Amino acid sequence: MKKSKLRWLWENMEGYRGLYILGIFGTLLYNVLQLTVPFVTQQIIDLFLSGENAASNLETKRSLFFGLIAAMVLLTLFRVTVVYLDCMIYEKVSQAALYRIRNFLYNKMQRQDMAFYSVYRTGDLMTRLTGDLDAVRHMIAWVVRTIIESFALYSATMIYFFFMNWKLALIMLMMSPIIFGIIFLFKKQVAPKHKLLREKMATLNTAAQENISGNRVVKAFAKEEHEIEKFDQCNSEYSKTNIETSFVWLRFFPFVETVANLMPVILLVIGGLFLINDQLTMGEYAAFSGLIWAIANPMRNMGNVMNEFQRFDAASAKVMELYYAEPKIVDLPGACDIEGRLKGKIEFKNVSFRYEDADIPVLHDISFTAEAGQTIAIMGETGCGKTSLINLIPRFYEPTEGEIYIDGKNIRDYKIQPLRKSIGLATQDVLLYSDTIDGNIAYGDANISADDVRKFAKYSAAEDFISKMPEGYDTIVGERGVGLSGGQKQRISLARALAIKPSILILDDTTSAVDLETEKTIQEGLRHLDFDCTKIIIAQRVSTTKNADLILVLQDGRITEAGTHEQLLSKRGYYYDVVRLQTGEEDI
Numbered sequence: 001m002k003k004s005k006l007r008w009l010w011e012n013m014e015g016y017r018g019l020y021i022l023g024i025f026g027t028l029l030y031n032v033l034q035l036t037v038p039f040v041t042q043q044i045i046d047l048f049l050s051g052e053n054a055a056s057n058l059e060t061k062r063s064l065f066f067g068l069i070a071a072m073v074l075l076t077l078f079r080v081t082v083v084y085l086d087c088m089i090y091e092k093v094s095q096a097a098l099y100r101i102r103n104f105l106y107n108k109m110q111r112q113d114m115a116f117y118s119v120y121r122t123g124d125l126m127t128r129l130t131g132d133l134d135a136v137r138h139m140i141a142w143v144v145r146t147i148i149e150s151f152a153l154y155s156a157t158m159i160y161f162f163f164m165n166w167k168l169a170l171i172m173l174m175m176s177p178i179i180f181g182i183i184f185l186f187k188k189q190v191a192p193k194h195k196l197l198r199e200k201m202a203t204l205n206t207a208a209q210e211n212i213s214g215n216r217v218v219k220a221f222a223k224e225e226h227e228i229e230k231f232d233q234c235n236s237e238y239s240k241t242n243i244e245t246s247f248v249w250l251r252f253f254p255f256v257e258t259v260a261n262l263m264p265v266i267l268l269v270i271g272g273l274f275l276i277n278d279q280l281t282m283g284e285y286a287a288f289s290g291l292i293w294a295i296a297n298p299m300r301n302m303g304n305v306m307n308e309f310q311r312f313d314a315a316s317a318k319v320m321e322l323y324y325a326e327p328k329i330v331d332l333p334g335a336c337d338i339e340g341r342l343k344g345k346i347e348f349k350n351v352s353f354r355y356e357d358a359d360i361p362v363l364h365d366i367s368f369t370a371e372a373g374q375t376i377a378i379m380g381e382t383g384c385g386k387t388s389l390i391n392l393i394p395r396f397y398e399p400t401e402g403e404i405y406i407d408g409k410n411i412r413d414y415k416i417q418p419l420r421k422s423i424g425l426a427t428q429d430v431l432l433y434s435d436t437i438d439g440n441i442a443y444g445d446a447n448i449s450a451d452d453v454r455k456f457a458k459y460s461a462a463e464d465f466i467s468k469m470p471e472g473y474d475t476i477v478g479e480r481g482v483g484l485s486g487g488q489k490q491r492i493s494l495a496r497a498l499a500i501k502p503s504i505l506i507l508d509d510t511t512s513a514v515d516l517e518t519e520k521t522i523q524e525g526l527r528h529l530d531f532d533c534t535k536i537i538i539a540q541r542v543s544t545t546k547n548a549d550l551i552l553v554l555q556d557g558r559i560t561e562a563g564t565h566e567q568l569l570s571k572r573g574y575y576y577d578v579v580r581l582q583t584g585e586e587d588i
């Protein structure tokens with residue numbers, strides 16, 4: 001992370017570095033070539049227009065005259081070709097580096113822990129992958145090029161000036177330190193503005209993204225006006241910061257512009273004196289005058305370059321943070337693969353867990369055993385830690401204390417990928433991809449047959465409603481597809497979890513939105529799966545829990561009751577109360 005930003009950029013140009021250096025040489029070349037026209041003009045003026053023997057030279061050296069003109073035309077054509085190729089090189093290299101970094105970042109994000117996604121907001125991550133990366137590309141394609149261009153033009157012109165008349169050149173050169181001083185002060189003031197600007201852009205993107213994905217809530221609460229105002233606020237802050245950032249330059253601009261504009265005046269006065277005193281020829285004066293822009297323009301460019309450089313600085317810091325982010329949950333050295341299928345015995349031994357950003361643990365001293373093939377039901381009030389508990393099994397988070405074993409082996413000793421592939425999970429928030437129903441069900445294993453997809457849909461009581469759709473399994477669902485009801489989505493998500501034939505099936509409130517009849521069908525389906533699996537089912541309904549081999553009641557992150565339906569009823573505790581409430585019976 002401590003790597004310098006430019007070095008990081010250089011590393012990401014791998015494979016294109018040679019081309020980039022060629023591009024830089026090209027920039028040097030075409031800028032030096034800018035001098036050829038004024039140089040040839042100077043020769044023509046001195047030899048054929050204003051020199052002592054101008055008239056006779058035009059007679060005797062006619063071919064030289066035309067030669068010089070032809071050289072001017074050819075060099076101009078050559079220069080245009082170099083500029084053209086050079087632009088292509090910068091474009092190619094910058095796009096290649098961008099492609100590489102973008103892919104790298106995306107891969108990086110795929111491998112991040114769940115905790116990562118609760119820290120970074122979607123809008124912020126999207127900003128890193130779009131706007132920030134564009135600033136990085138701009139650095140390669142424009143900033144570096146403009147610096148080289150300015151440097152080449154300025155130095156070549158200065159050298160040329162020194163050769164023509166060192167005294168006049170020296171006077172011109174004396175203006176440079178003033179410009180550097182101004183630019184230095186400018187940088188100090190503008191750098192924090194660019195950091196702020198970048199933050200405002202991320203906030204703006206986050207506001208837009210949250211609004212778009214939450215559009216149903218907005219509509220339901222008729223909060224459109226409020227959302228528009230909220231966005232307007234972010235937008236106006238972004239806009240204000242943008243203006244403030246531009247205005248920093250405006251404070252320095254008059255000074256730079258004055259110095260730059262003084263150059264022709266100085267040339268006129270001092271150059272004029274030199275001319276009168278015969279210390280400068282007319283041709284030389286014309287060359288000085290024709291090239292004075294080549295000294296003044298790089299000075300003017302410095303502000304823009306510094307602005308863009310600071311934009312790159314702020315953006316690349318964000319990109320690099322992601323680039324070097326490492327997931328905390330990784331395969332331990334010596335972690336083993338899973339040969340064949342897991343049996344599915346799960347043991348929790350004194351497991352406690354606290355979210356990294358929280359002060360108090362959400363799970364305390366959890367111990368239980370699920371034998372292979374058993375069904376475990378977890379019940380408890382909302383927020384008691386059920387989802388947190390099941391998230392520990394696929395190692396989405398690590399317990400802060402205690403251990404979890406699967407088939408007698410600590411889950412930390414398995415490789416993460418095969419471990420997760422052995423677990424079928426239907427999460428509480430159902431997310432379906434913009435794809436066909438068939439594609440969604442087969443997400444975990446693209447090779448399963450259409451018959452199998454149908455079979456898993458049947459287990460999940462989804463076959464009926466899917467086959468009634470006009471396009472059946474080929475119906476596109478998800479963001480832009482047909483709308484599905486909450487219960488329909490849950491059933492597809494269950495079928496998706498089953499389709500990988502997991503050794504462990506975890507259902508987090510998966511049947512909460514389906515009616516009792518359908519739920520019964522699902523329970524039936526789950527009991528007759530054609531593969532062995534241990535099931536952990538989080539549910540609020542007694543109809544789901546009562547057939548479980550073990551019911552765990554979780555209260556404030558602790559297991560307060562554990563046993564079968566009958567055992568818990570006789571305890572007359574929380575479970576008993578829930579059963580009474582749900583069945584409406586006074587006494588059971």
Ligand code: GTP
Pocket residue numbers: 118355356357358362380381382383384385386387388389428
């Ligand atoms: P329901 O799904 O509503 O039935 O609740 P649950 O039992 O699944 O609760 P869950 O395990 O999701 O949350 C338990 C506690 O952990 C709650 O107090 C949450 O506020 C907290 N919590 C959940 N996720 C996070 C997280 O990512 N970070 C932090 N810091 N706290 C979390």
Ligand code: MG
Pocket residue numbers: 386387388428508
């Ligand atoms: Mg939950």
